[in-house]
Amino acid sequence: MILPVKLRPIIFVNGLVLSKLALFMYIPAAVAFFTKTPGVVNFIQAIVITHLFSFLLLRIGKMTQSRMKAREMFLLTSSVWVICCAFGALPIMLLGHTSYVDAYFETMSGLTTTGSTVLSGLDKLPPALLLWRSLLQWLGGIGFIVLAVAILPFLNVGGMRLFQTESSDWSEKSAPRTKYVAANILAVYSTLSILCAIGYRLSGMSWFDAINHAMTTLSTGGYSTSDQSMAHFSKIAHWNGILFMFLGGLPFLLFVQALRQKKLSQLTHDAQVRGFLLIILIIGAIMSTWLWQHSALHFTDALRISLFNILSIITTTGYGLTDFSQWGHFTTTLFIFLMLIGACSGSTAGGLKIFRLQISGTLFHKQIRQLLYPRGIFPQRYNDRPVSDEIIRSVVAFTVAYFLTIIVLSAALSFLGSGPITAISGAITAVANVGPGIGSVIGPSSNFASLSDMAKWFLSLGMLMGRLEILTVAVLFFPAYWRDI
Template sequence: MALPTLRTLGFIIGIFLITLAVSMAIPMLTLLIFEHPEDLNAFLWSSLITLVAGLALVVPGRPEHVHLRPRDMYLLTTASWLGVCLFAAMPMMLLHHISFTDAFFETMSGVTTTGSTVLTGLDEASPALLIWRSMLQWLGGIGFIAMAVAILPLLRIGGMRLFQTESSDWGEKVMPRSHMAAKYIVAVYLAFTLLGVIAYWLSGMSWFDAINHSMTSVATGGYSTSDASLGKFDPASHWVAIVLMLLGSLPFTLYVASLRGNRKALIQDEQVRGFLGMLLITCLAFSVWLWFNSDHSFLDALRIVSVNVVSVVTTTGYALGDYSTWGGFAVMAFFYLTFVGGCSGSTSGGLKMFRFQVAVTLLHANLKQLVHPRAVIKQQYNGHNLDEEIVRSILTFSFFITMTIGAIALFLALLGLDPMTALTGAATAVCNVGPGLGPIIGPAGNFASLPDAAKWVLAAGMLLGRLEIITVLVLFTASFWRH
């Protein structure tokens, strides 16, 4: 790879690091508000080191007349996420006195909005640590993507390309200029976050808890300010969480389309209708099952089930009680839900709803072709023809996500973890869900007791899942590095 190209990549990563350094001022302000000045040094030093590193990459300047190719975008995407995670881990090491492995795992889980955690004692933790974890999820949810879409056009680099390497959104562009798209996306993201803060506060949370949970709900991340997650708070806040998780799991490009006059963009979208319909049927069916098999009233059963189901499907990671103790049926149901994910172009992870819908469309077309071999069967989804490129990309991604989960689970089993922990840990990492199943990493546990090697492998799985695997795997091909 040419030196000018590497300089350009370094310049852009440097901008991200400077932004990260500046954002550390918010935890510092939080410490002053809560009168914990003794913890300031952790963020002061971390911010200074990150700022120096960012300036070192930016000061040489961006070379003129350098055009980044699509393959350069894949390297930029992966390198920027790794760089941000490395520097964002510093405050956790200095403030919470945990190992670099644990700090990197927690940060990668935050930035990829996975929600898995190695920390305990959150109810008594430093407010700066709590707000920093929430900010990482908020930035990772869509903040970094939107910022890239806004910044890269100014550098004469196609910002939408980076957006597409970080998401599966292959729909039509909602507007011709990507920096305008970024403004609308950021505006929607901020609006949802602010409305969430107000709604959480009205539901009984303190302002601090409301701010944290609003950021992690809209980002579908799932970090909480309590070891009990949402179980600590009033039932009204559970309904707020459900609404915010749903908002974060729908395509942000469709919100932009709605703002620009297409009022029926969300309603008419086949993916959105399928996603919401699936959630409604699953929550109602599961609520009836829990109602008959527990002492809960139907309304309580509906609330508990809806929080947990929506949290898992949208890959948020909140927990309300330990659903792994509900019996074998519940365990298997939640394991299957781990793979679903939200909609393309959202802050959710997982396989995404459109891939399931396209698979059903292809199955239906193939069955009709068997009955009518000479017929020309149209294969359409959401009003568009399913061309060979889309079908190939879906098959490739589905195959490699299955292989990746299997390989990680096998490695975790080699480290001595039980099959339940190994398999669900791999699935929850790659699908960016958060909690796994079982007594160790289930909704009532965390990942602290896992060996360091397992944490590094799971962190790699989180990155692969967030960047939809192919973006990272392409870097390991010989053809990628050839001129």
């Protein structure tokens, strides 16, 4: 039987990426070594195993000169994420003394920038381990942006063709340009991370906390170095977090272009960015006013707490600050919906993404006009550009798949014994890559450790599917994928 996908180039790229992952393990190893904290040996063990396996893959695999087919990209993308988690988990298992399942869950949660955790007593964990978790999120964040700019539009997963640019052409000719854009994005992402770290340092954090939180802010990952999450730090740190979570929720490619051309209007005229800003401003105004009226807080504090929570939720960062379920039922319900939405496509945020919500809104509005004027012709436009029926179908299929995944996952979790709140919020938080769930089991004041191993595997799959825009992974489950054409 001849598979319709060539496995050897895929194995080769997996080996290549794995060797890069091993290089990043040297950083926490070095930190452990120089600060004389635990973890040097554990990290060296993980590095050796990872290097060996990556060497093996590079030998089995074969570099190919011809470009990959779309069909091969699905398997490539999914397998890279899965295999990086398989080896990224090693230091966590060895140094954190967890089971392999727990370590895998934690790594998947890191690389998908979800930020759900099975670890507790964070404040007392070895610095090398904390740094590794933050690094995983930072790498996952930049990995996803590059994926969203360079690969997903080309595959037309979930209507991403809407964002097709020269850089996602993926032909021989445009390869140098794609590399150039990717390098630019990396430069901006790194610069923002450094600025964010400086901001946190000035707010009173130690350099270690500042660097860790900068990595998990820009990637909208949400891992913290403290069990209290952001509540552990100063008010200025919160404002710094608000700013950089906001930046992390913007479409990066557009951001890079606006910076290069020094035209901020590129950003402010974008429909998605405007929608993002509008949601934050409206909900921020309502919530901070409400909080100010219903508490003894000063207005600036009410504003800070409201904005921090809103941005933490809508950018799917998932930092904890206050237990907002105590603000009353309205806030809880509102936040569940904000989670589902997520920020802009092309950012590090998860969720359904604002542009899909806007496309659905356009569709709804068109339908209303069609009901009123049955013979009218209403072309669909978005962001001043016409939207093809193909993109609409693709957005809709994604939305169906997104909710279907959440439904199946929550059914699976409840089958494994979770209550409705845990099952549904667990499924949403995983698939939308948010992090904390709701309720006493997996809520902000608790963690995912108490779930069964099987539940953790399911949640890991949910996080992966959410991160890779569902269909990239789902397509592999169809027999047609593996059949010859």
